[in-house]
Each structure stands twice: as C-alpha cells, then as structure tokens.
Amino acid sequence: MTDQYRHIQHVGDHGDALKHTVLAHLLTRFRAEHQQLYFIDSHAASGVYSIAAAQDWSSGIGKLWSSAFCEHPLLAPWKNTVLRCNQHHTPLHCYPGSPALAFLLLRSQDQLYFGDLQATELNQLKYCIKELENSFFTSDSAPKIHFYQGDCHTWLPNTAQQWQGKPGILLMDPPYEQETDYEKVALTLNTVHHLWPEGSLILWYPHYKEDLSFKLFNTIKQVIPMQCWQMDLVVRKPFPNDRLVGCGLLFINVPPVVLSEMQPILDGLVSLFMEYSGHCFFGPLK
Numbered sequence: 001m002t003d004q005y006r007h008i009q010h011v012g013d014h015g016d017a018l019k020h021t022v023l024a025h026l027l028t029r030f031r032a033e034h035q036q037l038y039f040i041d042s043h044a045a046s047g048v049y050s051i052a053a054a055q056d057w058s059s060g061i062g063k064l065w066s067s068a069f070c071e072h073p074l075l076a077p078w079k080n081t082v083l084r085c086n087q088h089h090t091p092l093h094c095y096p097g098s099p100a101l102a103f104l105l106l107r108s109q110d111q112l113y114f115g116d117l118q119a120t121e122l123n124q125l126k127y128c129i130k131e132l133e134n135s136f137f138t139s140d141s142a143p144k145i146h147f148y149q150g151d152c153h154t155w156l157p158n159t160a161q162q163w164q165g166k167p168g169i170l171l172m173d174p175p176y177e178q179e180t181d182y183e184k185v186a187l188t189l190n191t192v193h194h195l196w197p198e199g200s201l202i203l204w205y206p207h208y209k210e211d212l213s214f215k216l217f218n219t220i221k222q223v224i225p226m227q228c229w230q231m232d233l234v235v236r237k238p239f240p241n242d243r244l245v246g247c248g249l250l251f252i253n254v255p256p257v258v259l260s261e262m263q264p265i266l267d268g269l270v271s272l273f274m275e276y277s278g279h280c281f282f283g284p285l286k
C-alpha cells in the first residue's frame with residue numbers, strides 16, 4: 001500500500017530514465033522562456049538516493065549512463081545535474097530524483113512545491129534539500145520551496161488557484177499501488193487544469209504486468225477537453241513474475257513545439273531498453 005512505498009526500491013529503472021531526462025529538458029526549456037517559474041512535484045519522495053542501494057540501476061540508468069546516447073545534447077541538463085550532485089566524480093555514488101533535479105535546475109525567483117504522503121519521505125527530502133542548498137547555493141540564491149505532507153488529491157485542488165496566471169509545470173508521479181489511483185489522478189489533473197489553465201501538467205504512468213493504464217486514458221479522454229499527448233514505451237511482453245514492463249508520460253497543455261523537440265529522447269531510450277516484443281509511441285493520446 002502507499003504508506004509502505006519506498007522509491008529507493010525502484011530508483012534508476014527505465015521509468016526514472018524516461019521521466020527524469022524529459023523533466024530536466026522541460027525545466028531547462030521553460031526556464032529559458034519564463035522570468036519566473038512554478039514547479040510542483042506532488043509525489044516528490046525523498047530527493048537523493050544511494051546508487052549502491054538501487055536494485056534496478058544496472059538495467060536502467062546504469063545502462064543509459066554508459067551509452068553513447070547519454071552524450072546527446074537533449075540529455076545534457078539531466079546528465080550535468082547528476083554529475084553536479086556527484087561533485088563531478090564518476091563512478092556515480094548518488095542519484096537525484098525529481099525534486100532534487102528541479103531544485104538544482106531552477107533559480108532564486110522560482111517557486112517549488114514539493115509534496116509527499118509519507119512524513120518519512122518528506123523529512124528525508126527536507127534533509128537532502130538542505131544539504132544541496134549548503135553545497136551549491138549562496139544565501140538567498142536557491143529556489144523557494146513549499147513543502148506539503150499529505151494526500152495530493154486534497155492539497156493540490158486547495159492550492160492550485162494560487163498559481164493562476166503563472167507559468168509552470170506540475171509533475172505527478174504516483175506509485176499506482178491501488179487500482180483506483182488511475183481514475184483518481186485523472187480527476188485531480190482535471191481539477192488542477194481548470195484552476196490553473198496556464199500550467200503544463202505531466203503525469204508518469206506505468207505499464208505493469210497487469211496493465212491498467214487504459215483506465216487512466218479513458219478517464220483523461222472523458223474529463224480533459226484539450227488534446228493530450230503521450231510518450232509511451234513498452235519494453236517487452238511480461239514474463240510470469242514481471243513487474244514494470246513499460247511506462248509513459250502524459251502531457252497536458254505543453255506547447256506542441258516543445259513536445260515535437262522531444263522525439264529524440266524517446267528514440268534514444270527505445271534503442272537502449274526496448275526488447276524484440278516491445279513497442280513505443282509519441283503523439284496525441286490514442
């Protein structure tokens with residue numbers, strides 16, 4: 001159940017590879033375009049992870065890190081931030097998750113909102129952010145952070161109005177441990193989209209062995225009036241004891257020109273992770 005979930009158990013899998021490379025690119029792209037940016041990470045988890053404890057590392061980010069594709073210019077914001085977190089030393093010993101990437105990529109005028117259901121994850125995140133702040137920022141040069149401990153399906157609808165008129169990105173990255181999560185995230189995205197029409201919303205979703213992603217897509221198509229896009233990567237048909245066999249990102253209100261630039265990221269990840277029975281897609285939500 002959700003209160004047992006520990007992101008460290010899955011850190012560095014192909015799901016993180018897709019999510020974090022795209023996120024770092026988008027943050028850099030939006031940062032160049034906007035004087036001030038809002039970034040909301042509703043499922044932030046604990047921030048920075050020890051690679052030694054990351055079981056899925058070698059088949060995920062480890063594979064990407066040692067590939068020629070890692071040198072692609074679109075991956076530079078992500079790669080440089082990972083290196084920065086490791087004080088530019090290789091081999092890497094730690095890995096920044098989504099809130100740590102955003103904290104290191106954004107500026108003092110930007111506003112960051114980090115939430116997690118679990119107090120233990122959020123407390124660890126606060127500790128990591130403090131460490132990053134001490135290592136990389138002088139006084140007042142770090143982005144401003146607001147922390148929320150609790151269910152994002154409650155605090156996001158109560159907070160989203162504050163961001164009206166401001167440009168920014170919401171990343172939702174739930175663990176999908178309950179079947180109802182798929183519809184729930186779609187409904188919360190719809191509420192946030194209405195309260196914060198300027199916001200660009202990004203949702204990570206899994207293709208688990210028992211694939212329930214269709215529930216998410218059906219609800220999104222029913223409730224969200226605008227054309228959403230998806231970047232979808234199924235790496236293989238599931239083995240008997242498989243878990244994550246693919247994943248994707250859903251984009252709501254991300255400028256088409258920005259979306260169109262990201263095809264090479266998917267192409268590069270496909271060449272690394274996709275097995276003979278996999279498939280991929282990037283385009284308007286089918």
Ligand SMILES: C[S@@+](CC[C@H](N)C(=O)[O-])C[C@H]1O[C@@H](n2cnc3c(N)ncnc32)[C@H](O)[C@@H]1O
Nearest residue numbers: 002007043044045097098116117118151152173
């Ligand atoms: C997949 S992890 C997030 C990883 C992080 N986004 C990253 O990329 O580094 C999912 C997190 O969501 C949290 N969570 C689960 N249900 C939640 C809810 N309803 N509201 C807020 N956080 C939730 C879990 O405690 C867990 O830490």
